[in-house]
Amino acid sequence: MKIYSKEDLNNYPLSLTYDDVSLIPLEISQVKTRSEISTKSHFLGFDLSVPIIASPMDTVTGIEMAKELNNLGCVGIVNRFDSSLNELFKNGKAQEGITAVSVSLTAEEKLISKTAESNLIICIDTANANNAFVLKKCEEIKSKYNVKVIVGNIAHGSTLKQLVNAGADAVRIGIGGGSVCTTSVQTGIGIGQVSSIIDTYFEKLNQKLDIKLIADGGIKSPGDVAKALACGADVVMLGRMLAGTKETPGEVIKYNDQLWKKYRGSASFGVKMKNEFIEGEETLVPYKGAVKNVVNGISDGLRSTMSYLNCNSLEDLNQLNNYAVLSTSSYLERLPRK
Numbered sequence: 001m002k003i004y005s006k007e008d009l010n011n012y013p014l015s016l017t018y019d020d021v022s023l024i025p026l027e028i029s030q031v032k033t034r035s036e037i038s039t040k041s042h043f044l045g046f047d048l049s050v051p052i053i054a055s056p057m058d059t060v061t062g063i064e065m066a067k068e069l070n071n072l073g074c075v076g077i078v079n080r081f082d083s084s085l086n087e088l089f090k091n092g093k094a095q096e097g098i099t100a101v102s103v104s105l106t107a108e109e110k111l112i113s114k115t116a117e118s119n120l121i122i123c124i125d126t127a128n129a130n131n132a133f134v135l136k137k138c139e140e141i142k143s144k145y146n147v148k149v150i151v152g153n154i155a156h157g158s159t160l161k162q163l164v165n166a167g168a169d170a171v172r173i174g175i176g177g178g179s180v181c182t183t184s185v186q187t188g189i190g191i192g193q194v195s196s197i198i199d200t201y202f203e204k205l206n207q208k209l210d211i212k213l214i215a216d217g218g219i220k221s222p223g224d225v226a227k228a229l230a231c232g233a234d235v236v237m238l239g240r241m242l243a244g245t246k247e248t249p250g251e252v253i254k255y256n257d258q259l260w261k262k263y264r265g266s267a268s269f270g271v272k273m274k275n276e277f278i279e280g281e282e283t284l285v286p287y288k289g290a291v292k293n294v295v296n297g298i299s300d301g302l303r304s305t306m307s308y309l310n311c312n313s314l315e316d317l318n319q320l321n322n323y324a325v326l327s328t329s330s331y332l333e334r335l336p337r338k
């Protein structure tokens with residue numbers, strides 16, 4: 001079997017996603033226990049214990065979620081669709097324990113200045129970062145305020161330098177891969193997440209660009225989190241994996257003797273509530289209880305990956321160079337059977 005390097009994966013003729021690859025341990029691990037492994041990192045001025053960002057979706061990140069993730073050493077970007085932002089700035093200044101705020105392309109100056117004054121990260125929440133108006137907005141914000149800005153999304157690294165030149169501090173990588181996303185179906189745009197991340201990683205490396213890479217969309221399990229980081233992402237953005245937890249906005253629904261919460265795309269009809277172009281779906285996900293349990297599960301999985309791969313830090317994992325490309329039957333063999 002061929003062992004693929006990152007560069008081999010980047011030159012692979014087909015677009016690849018998480019289920020197409022796996023990570024191969026090739027050396028004797030020196031890790032004694034998982035607890036000695038560090039999953040710490042720095043992200044735009046914040047110290048993270050686990051490299052997780054909650055997506056700025058109205059069924060994922062409101063104030064309660066953002067605060068709890070901050071307690072857990074992660075980041076939650078408060079969504080711009082419900083009343084969370086008004087609540088957040090009710091007394092003029094941002095509430096304690098919040099790191100991030102998402103804004104639209106047409107966001108009011110007042111919101112941006114309050115966000116910047118409170119030293120929060122600004123996420124310009126658009127579907128396509130490769131747009132002159134998004135770059136202009138980013139340049140404007142960066143020229144007026146001393147603030148960190150996330151832009152998104154991209155599916156390929158070809159424009160990374162232009163995003164950096166516009167002042168972007170981080171970029172969300174992923175078009176078409178989100179679990180409630182219908183962008184690819186509606187538009188034919190998008191490539192597999194592993195290919196998107198690796199291509200952008202090499203663009204950053206080869207051009208020596210200073211920008212954080214966020215793997216956004218399509219992550220279903222702690223194993224996918226590990227794969228995203230091993231492919232070169234600095235941090236992962238999660239929607240569905242965090243949806244359904246106690247801290248997400250929205251009611252717990254009892255249906256068919258089970259508990260559920262709503263999860264929907266930012267471009268779904270439920271969010272837009274008008275006759276516009278729809279690029280997202282709406283669904284119910286099982287109620288999962290406290291988000292802390294989900295974060296701990298990811299942290300445990302990540303430590304275990306790193307122990308197999310003899311990685312003591314996320315930087316080591318980031319530089320992994322041993323991957324398998326899976327046949328369909330070897331992918332299926334990996335799944336538990338009844």
Ligand code: IMP
Nearest residue numbers: 055178179181218239240265266267280
């Ligand atoms: P998930 O973790 O696979 O559920 O993906 C979450 C990501 O999907 C978000 O962070 C967004 O990048 C993306 N997304 C959210 N809403 C929509 C939508 O309505 N259409 C397309 N993509 C979306």
